[in-house]
Amino acid sequence: MLRLSHLFVRTLRDDPSDAEVPSHRLLVRAGYIRRAAPGGYTWLPLGWRVLRKVENIVREEMDAIGAQEVHFPALLPRDVYEATGRWTEYGDNLFRLVDRKGADYLLGPTHEEMFTLLVKDLYSSYKDLPVSLYQIQTKYRDEARPRAGLLRGREFLMKDSYSFDIDDAGLAKSYTDHRDAYERIFTRLGLPYVIVKAMSGAMGGSMSEEFLAPIEVGEDTFVRCTSCDYAANTEAVATGALAPDTSEHPATSTLSTPNCPTIASLVEYLNTNAPRSDRTWNASDTLKNVVLTLRNPDGTTSALVVGVPGDREVDIKRIEAQVSPAEVEPMDDATFAKNPGLVRGYIGPQVLGADSATGIRYMLDPSVVPGSAWVTGANQKDTHVLYLVNGRDFTADGTIEAVEVAAGDPCPNCGKALEIARGIEIGHVFQLGRKYADKLGLSVLDQNGKQVVVTMGSYGVGVSRAVASIAEAFHDDIGLKWPRAISPVDVHIVVTGKNGDDITVAGEQLAKHLEAQGLDVILDDRNGVSPGVKFKDAELMGIPTIVVVGKSLADGNVEVRDRHAGTNEAIPVASAVQHVVSLVRS
């Protein structure tokens, strides 16, 4: 029994000043967590109970698909991450340190290398496969902007698992097993989720999906189709191969366009000074060439220009996902100045591309389809070209998904309108393939005695992040509302009496009887604390069932409050135990 007179918890009336999102605010205010360092949190007794319940559900579902639990150190030697290139690729996101002997170490962000080497160490035959291993372990990432409490910390608890198979069919099955297990995990946690297609980030590989909790404060933006079941992280939306525009276009012409600093002013100028016969000019007729700098993990940089329709914005995160591990940023003025071939505001494709005068790499968003005609810069101040046709008058070095996906864009699957939503990444399943096995030499003998490189999957669940996600999904203005499966206890008993009176005695008895039935109980037995404060604390802490033993005891009743439904029911004392047990077990 957790007696609030002794439980190590203090609720706060005020929001912590650094709390940006409800889960952070409420978990701190209700006494579940406490900030210990930038992006590092201490779990107080109530929070620790929730975390362990989440952890156990994850463990049970991993065990159920035959995955085996192991546990690696977090402090890892540099050499294995060097072998795969991740020592460099992770850039500033990796916590690095040097030991007393001068050797380089890191704090593990994920453990692909270690798992790969462990399997290599123990296994050597196709007969040993498939095998799936997992750990539930503290992970470290030196986030540039730790924020939102547990949602993006620098030290956090993750379940990471890895599957090892002899062939692609095996990997596909391991992947499906994990995906199914994740669906069961989030269902048991009571956490709503959407499965979206994803890019792989720094990890390389192929098939990849994210589990997102569709919550507005989430950092991930995803699209879903309003008609079919397509859903994808915006970074991963493939607009697909569009049909070329086969209409005939006029020959290219050059137009003096003074005082047209913006696309809107250019379009207005065109409609006045070079009107089309068929329709008016639109922003979508213009081709905007955006100059970017790619920064590689080793510090080297290169220039990249992307061409997108003038009515669309460039999405740097999407581009980044495709050029990872390089980081992408707008080109700064100093670098711009070093490229005199680029006339700011009037850049056109004629001077772009690996084989061009500038030699600058040039990529087109797929919406700039072959055969389409564009108004774009003439590489000369106050001058544009009209009817510059992709494939006829210019070429690029390739395509890259570059525009910000917008609500109403066509679904790549069915062509109907997409909608945009935000979510928190709570899980990730990922067909790594042979990348790590290749680099670290993990192969086994197949049935014919031939060495075969093993194919791998990697699968993650953010355990501490799940706690915060659940708090985001289940709360109101006055506090948390835990789903039963992970509530720190089953029932919260508020006793409004004073030491030794009938009410207090009845509350103590009820608590003991509920415990005897196997329920976990918080008993608010604090003396000298007003009923109002006790009710507020109970609502803030968010145990799904609150039992008030108070004045109505005179009528032989207790009040049973449902924190989710907001209902309040008078129940005879005599049947209170049975009633509460049936609520908890339902």
Place this chain on the structure above:
Amino acid sequence: MLRLSHLFVRTLRDDPSDAEVPSHRLLVRAGYIRRAAPGGYTWLPLGWRVLRKVENIVREEMDAIGAQEVHFPALLPRDVYEATGRWTEYGDNLFRLVDRKGADYLLGPTHEEMFTLLVKDLYSSYKDLPVSLYQIQTKYRDEARPRAGLLRGREFLMKDSYSFDIDDAGLAKSYTDHRDAYERIFTRLGLPYVIVKAMSGAMGGSMSEEFLAPIEVGEDTFVRCTSCDYAANTEAVATGALAPDTSEHPATSTLSTPNCPTIASLVEYLNTNAPRSDRTWNASDTLKNVVLTLRNPDGTTSALVVGVPGDREVDIKRIEAQVSPAEVEPMDDATFAKNPGLVRGYIGPQVLGADSATGIRYMLDPSVVPGSAWVTGANQKDTHVLYLVNGRDFTADGTIEAVEVAAGDPCPNCGKALEIARGIEIGHVFQLGRKYADKLGLSVLDQNGKQVVVTMGSYGVGVSRAVASIAEAFHDDIGLKWPRAISPVDVHIVVTGKNGDDITVAGEQLAKHLEAQGLDVILDDRNGVSPGVKFKDAELMGIPTIVVVGKSLADGNVEVRDRHAGTNEAIPVASAVQHVVSLVRS
């Protein structure tokens, strides 16, 4: 059910080349752990089960004394360790790192500061106390010489708890509660232990005891009385205040002592050239002055000379425990050369002491009692002085426990002979007192509304080290022998048949029936592995009960082997389940 055909484990026939002690050798060979980094180990599925069982026993006993579980980050900001001086005091033993913003961090070796600040954060009144908090968490220490596998690693699992009381009486109770809990923990683990008085090391404070598993490969040397119940870490043995020698001594004389490079040769020379009338000279009549360098955590050094009887060795670790956090080493030749007042081999107290010509600090072992007379160096080559009397002819700056304690030395408690043994530190209980609360400003209002500094205890159990200690205590040449309480499973079934035959079917059934009774089972169902190899693996893995389903099945029997007793019993198949269940539950 853990099927060996699928369990992620490989036993090794040969000892790993880096394994110095049986626990390391056998835990690696039996597939419980695997080296991942210097002083860092990966837990494989079997080892992980053992670790978690130990962890759960620790947790249950902590909960039973009302301690509350929390969980801190391991990555901690420098400032709080700076406030207590430990950022510097820990010296090279601390893993330090710098984040992307240039801020200093450390990996927590223990969490006194964080717990103190947490209680300060939440509590403010005497009514809130006492409280005991604990965590079971990964700890980091950059050991100079990680060794012996899990016994001295750089990343390891510890339970650390801290008590907070308003006064000394409260601390004494919290201390006793923890001490009692530790006795229950080690008893449940089946691990033999001795409780010894201890020094506090870098942590400061007063009353302190260690729980040692009395095992020969341990790094700790302790003494225990052959008569009373006194036991102490050798670093903490107090030889106590001895009675001064009140006999009259002759006046000091100087003697030329050529060719006496050793104490033995000096004693021989004395007995020949300056014989005593009452008895012969002994090595214990000589005073040996040993020159040491103290190295402070900030890198500064100072000289220290300790005077000990010539028949005794100096124990640098004992001295170190008294001058901590300074480290102690013999003075090197270069430093020696810079002190011309010190005539190597002939150093006498006349030139030593803070107020002396050299100004070098001089401390005496308590066995050099006031009033005792000594033969010692005359600070001149080939010359000694006789009858130099402590207090009459020289003084020191103080006393320090400096001699290596030897078997037969008198017990400080009862005067009878001490014996010397070795052990592994598995637990530590420690009255920290007000040191941390003072430095970090943890005080509460007492009943009179006055601020009172809180007094603290700190208590540790090495959880991963306990696993290795148990392996040290319970093994033989061929493998491990787990106590039931922490064995990875209850029973190991060896099936000597081939796929699908009667023996295999019977083994499968037995395993299923035992599982239905709630037992955890390893089933060695590997096809194509000889019975001999299976037996060897079972013995190596060390499950206490091994059931062999083999040839004797023809007679209606299975064999039940007791790994501890080494016995082997034929049991009718029909009663095998009942028999094994009763063994496990006994």
